Amino acid sequence: MDLVASHCGISKRTLYGYFPSKTSLFKEMIDTHRTAIIALPGNYDHLPLEEALMEICRFNQTEEEFARQNAILRVFFMETPATEELDEMITEHGGVNTHTLLTDWITDQVEKGRIETDDVSAAAKILIDMMIAVRVAMPLTCPGVPESFSNDLKYRKTLMKVIARGLSPR
DSSP: OHHHHHHHTSOHHHHHHHOSSHHHHHHHHHHHHHHHHOOOSOOOTTSOHHHHHHHHTTTTSOHHHHHHHHHHHHHHHHHGGGOHHHHHHIIIIIIIHHHHHHHHHHHHHHHTTSOOOSOHHHHHHHHHHHHHHHHHSOOTTSTTOOTTOOSHHHHHHHHHHHHHHHHSOO
């Protein structure tokens, strides 16, 4: 709460006037930022699968927007293990909601013949894991990373190409 108040340029007491607890602040952050991280529901049928996934996963954001949202996700992942209530909240409002939205979208795409998968629920979980990993994993400057991934956006586009080709009907 100290960090949030500091970044907002307000006192901690003022922050508690808006959010009586860390839990209420986190719930609002989860609800607000879920749509900034995954753009569903929505209609992406007019886009090729690769572009649709880029849009849904919000991977087309500017580096600044992407970095800001990654910072918020890192706060969630650092704070939730310390508080069982926060962990339950992020699971229910973030993970479960996101999984449901992705499952519904993938199911629709399977019915339209745009995606092929034997397990829609698992495909949704894999996409969620990938979205989170890209946002909170180590930077791309680690040894062994191809030179072609000189920036995060190029990496995200390559990742979506690999995912889309793996989901495309043969």
